[in-house]
Amino acid sequence: xxxxxxxxxxxxxxxxxxxxxxxxxxxxxxxxxxxxxxxxxxxxxxxxxxxxxxxxxxxxxxxxxxxxxxxxxxxxxxxxxxxxxxxxxxxxxxxxxxxxxxxxxxxxxxxxxx
Amino acid sequence: xxxxxxxxxxxxxxxxxxxxxxxxxxxxxxxxxxxxxxxxxxxxxxxxxxxxxxxxxxxxxxxxxxxxxxxxxxxxxxxxxxxxxxxxxxxxxxxxxxxxxxxxxxxxxxxxxx
DNA sequence: ATAACGTACAACCAAATGGTTGCACAAAGA
DNA sequence: TCTTTGTGCAACCATTTGGTTGTACGTTAT
Numbered sequence: 296x297x298x299x300x301x302x303x304x305x306x307x308x309x310x311x312x313x314x315x316x317x318x319x320x321x322x323x324x325x326x327x328x329x330x331x332x333x334x335x336x337x338x339x340x341x342x343x344x345x346x347x348x349x350x351x352x353x354x355x356x357x358x359x360x361x362x363x364x365x366x367x368x369x370x371x372x373x374x375x376x377x378x379x380x381x382x383x384x385x386x387x388x389x390x391x392x393x394x395x396x397x398x399x400x401x402x403x404x405x406x407x408x409x
Numbered sequence: 410x411x412x413x414x415x416x417x418x419x420x421x422x423x424x425x426x427x428x429x430x431x432x433x434x435x436x437x438x439x440x441x442x443x444x445x446x447x448x449x450x451x452x453x454x455x456x457x458x459x460x461x462x463x464x465x466x467x468x469x470x471x472x473x474x475x476x477x478x479x480x481x482x483x484x485x486x487x488x489x490x491x492x493x494x495x496x497x498x499x500x501x502x503x504x505x506x507x508x509x510x511x512x513x514x515x516x517x518x519x520x521x522x523x
Numbered sequence: 524a525t526a527a528c529g530t531a532c533a534a535c536c537a538a539a540t541g542g543t544t545g546c547a548c549a550a551a552g553a
Numbered sequence: 554t555c556t557t558t559g560t561g562c563a564a565c566c567a568t569t570t571g572g573t574t575g576t577a578c579g580t581t582a583t
Contacts, residue, residue: 310488313492315495359488368485368489374423375482377428378473378478
């Protein structure tokens with residue numbers, strides 16, 4: 296699933312199909328690469344259940360599956376929860392042993408774009 | 410960044426280093442693969458700013474960088490927000506044109522593990 | 524019927540990925 | 554000093570990935 300999200304083209308396809316349902320060829324026309332390449336990206340997203348396809352005539356209409364996006368987000372939220380509980384545990388230890396000088400709560404800020 | 414998260418080994422390293430700071434060799438001892446392989450995984454996580462290394466004698470202590478995890482989660486949360494605003498937009502359209510039969514709010518449930 | 528369109532898939536290719544072993548080097552210990 | 558330990562990096566290898574072109578097939582249009 297994270298693998299499917301790991302390419303900017305696929306994240307862009309996801310974004311577009313969140314905005315509105317589109318056919319594979321409509322999507323393909325938005326990118327420089329061949330139709331087949333886009334079709335493969337769509338297939339990867341479909342395998343990860345991040346999008347859903349629906350047949351309409353000869354077209355295949357693609358739309359995002361918000362459920363899977365939510366699942367990915369929830370997984371990362373769990374990591375954050377782990378971190379928070381770790382901090383809590385350290386706080387307990389520091390409360391018991393106030394002599395320690397270990398500082399793990401200082402999180403340096405980083406300035407970067409997506 | 411999603412690329413760095415795309416391997417279960419790396420997600421596991423991330424989980425372990427959230428729990429507590431560990432040296433690279435301590436981490437390596439947890440997995441079947443060679444030290445060099447783990448060291449490369451750590452390097453990938455470091456390049457993605459998902460972990461931070463700190464020198465202590467000959468050891469390099471690794472800890473998770475919660476900021477980057479939060480950033481990944483926030484990005485996915487934005488996708489969800491996009492979806493919600495799409496729904497809102499459709500609701501507006503339906504309010505204006507009640508004759509439409511298009512149904513895009515029906516989200517089928519999928520049952521799968523990670 | 525024939526042509527054009529939308530899609531899927533196979534075969535192929537270059538580059539990236541995930542693994543290996545081996546080497547170099549600094550730090551800790553004998 | 555000599556050895557061991559922890560680390561990083563280079564070289565190498567098999568597999569996967571992201572792209573290509575070509576082909577096949579059902580659907581729509583002429």
